[in-house]
Amino acid sequence: MINEETQQLINKGEMLPLMEQFYTIQGEGYHTGKAAYFIRIGGCDVGCHWCDVKESWNANLHPPTLTNTIVNNVKEFANTVVITGGEPLMWSLNYITNLLQNNNIRTHIETSGAYPLSGQWNWICLSPKKTKLPLEGIYTKAHELKIIISNNHDFKFAEEQASKVSENCELYLQPEWSKREQITPKIVDYVMKNPKWKISLQTHKYLNIP
Ligand SMILES: C[S@@+](CC[C@H](N)C(=O)[O-])C[C@H]1O[C@@H](n2cnc3c(N)ncnc32)[C@H](O)[C@@H]1O
Numbered sequence: 001m002i003n004e005e006t007q008q009l010i011n012k013g014e015m016l017p018l019m020e021q022f023y024t025i026q027g028e029g030y031h032t033g034k035a036a037y038f039i040r041i042g043g044c045d046v047g048c049h050w051c052d053v054k055e056s057w058n059a060n061l062h063p064p065t066l067t068n069t070i071v072n073n074v075k076e077f078a079n080t081v082v083i084t085g086g087e088p089l090m091w092s093l094n095y096i097t098n099l100l101q102n103n104n105i106r107t108h109i110e111t112s113g114a115y116p117l118s119g120q121w122n123w124i125c126l127s128p129k130k131t132k133l134p135l136e137g138i139y140t141k142a143h144e145l146k147i148i149i150s151n152n153h154d155f156k157f158a159e160e161q162a163s164k165v166s167e168n169c170e171l172y173l174q175p176e177w178s179k180r181e182q183i184t185p186k187i188v189d190y191v192m193k194n195p196k197w198k199i200s201l202q203t204h205k206y207l208n209i210p
Pocket residue numbers: 044050051052053084085086087088110111112113126127146148174175176177178202
């Protein structure tokens with residue numbers, strides 16, 4: 001159980017349930033290949049059966065950590081932070097993004113969009129899920145739409161989701177990791193027939209880095 005004082009700090013975003021933080025290379029999407037510091041916040045109830053970080057789901061397993069401490073750890077590293085999870089938008093992210101931007105650090109988020117958007121973002125990667133769709137407000141704010149393809153129906157879902165984002169949003173199809181051998185050739189074929197899309201691979205997994 002967390003005490004009332006901790007709960008109030010969490011409500012204000014001055015504490016967050018930190019799962020892990022690590023300096024690596026952005027492996028996916030538009031910023032693939034760029035050094036970035038990742039902050040992974042616990043808690044998610046979206047329930048993707050193929051999720052590659054199920055250990056993140058139960059927020060109670062990840063200790064509430066002072067946001068100031070998290071940001072102090074970042075400063076000596078890259079000029080870009082990626083906030084991910086879990087589902088980071090379950091938490092108030094105004095405090096952490098203000099702190100990062102005041103330190104001249106660019107703020108990127110990986111989100112399903114299933115919770116209200118908080119925070120100030122230099123880059124929003126929206127990855128909608130059928131089990132808990134994004135809230136309407138985030139679609140036009142997304143810089144990048146990244147749909148995970150695990151079966152043929154997911155291409156239809158991708159087109160439905162693409163009809164909701166802004167005209168200059170970057171569009172990516174990413175193979176579900178455990179299906180990559182069967183599904184990647186289908187994505188290659190789809191992108192060649194529908195070149196508004198690009199393929200995104202989880203390059204960090206091929207590189208054996210976090
Ligand atoms: C673990 S999620 C955390 C952020 C947020 N909950 C979300 O889903 O966008 C980070 C990214 O990994 C993707 N992802 C998760 N499991 C995957 C898998 N098995 N194969 C491919 N991409 C996956 C998600 O779609 C998302 O774009």
